[in-house]
Amino acid sequence: MKKHKLDNLIICKRCHTLHKKIKLHRNTKALCKHCGSVIYRNHHNIIETTLALSISAIIALMVAFSFTIMTININGIYQELNLTALFVVIFEQHFYLMGIMLGFLIFLFPLAILVSIILLLTLMHFRRSGYLVKRLLILTAKLLPWSMIDIFFISILVSMVKLFDYAQIEIGVAFVAFILLLVLDIIINKQMRFNELWRYYESIYGVKNEQS
């Protein structure tokens, strides 16, 4: 089978059923025949919309990481939760391994993913430096399963419920920013399909014949 023929095929992410691609109408999507999940969609300005969403996501992320998430009040004693306090306390208690893991999972990886998405979409928008775009696309795909920002938010909610009986809880600015970040993250993940980005990459920078 030849190369251009393989480009017309697509394999479903969930059940690995082979499909033949057809041209879609504007703003429609193709579903898998077997499991019904979305395989690809026609989105006429995927780069620009995703870029806008990820820039607002990174602003929300910076707010969420630098301000107070919540303040608790137990009989007049106040205690704040923010991300710096989290790492300081963990390292003070000598949980170095866990501190490093948390630092990567809830801080560095989400930040790296958003930065590389913004960088690669900007480069694609201006049609510059194809090699860097390629590396960034690969990096983002590899990092994506390791971001645990959504799980961290659920943990914040769970610990709020646990503290509800003992303490008064005041919600901080960063909590709202976290909600915003999560919503944006879900929209970005739903919209940004790597398959389509790679197709755009090929149409912008041209296909190189590297196959041996």
Add this chain to the structure above:
Amino acid sequence: MKASTELKMSNHELIRCPICEAVNLDKIGEIKCRRCGELIYKHKDVSFNRTLAFLMTAIILYFPANFYPILITKKLGVTQENTILGGIMVLWEAGSYPVAIIILLASVFVPILKFIFIIYLLISTEYNVKSSKIDKYKLFYITESVGSWSMVDVFVVTILSVLIHFSAIQIVPGAGATAFALMVFFTMLSALSFDTRLIKR
């Protein structure tokens, strides 16, 4: 709109690149993706052994994660230690059932389910168990996507240890928390290193 046409052709000789989702020809041995140039998979046996090794590490770590305390409460000099199951019991008795169920699901059932799924996938590839391949692919997809949710308990413990940090009462994460975090890490590695080509065999 249901638009894609399913092909009758067998997808035996085709493989999906996990990085860029391009369709590639399946060859014996190493394959480099034709689009992103990344190595798709090494030899199948390497993938099998690596998945098994990570899984065994995770299973070994599962025991300290459950038997060592995950949460230590120091209240006026009195120390109280809670394991994961103990913490769930306390929550259940306190009457917050939804949270108890969330933690029970995320930190007890999800790891066990992941162990069982990966062991089943490995056994079925080795001994050719008769079952539908599509079901196995779906099982693998579930295993991949549900994995990181077990971290909830670890995160909750760290958040509590930051918030309850007074001289009279203090919450400290225990050794079980580190073991648990490592266990989740290794189960995720195990799922990531599983080669979907093994299912086809």
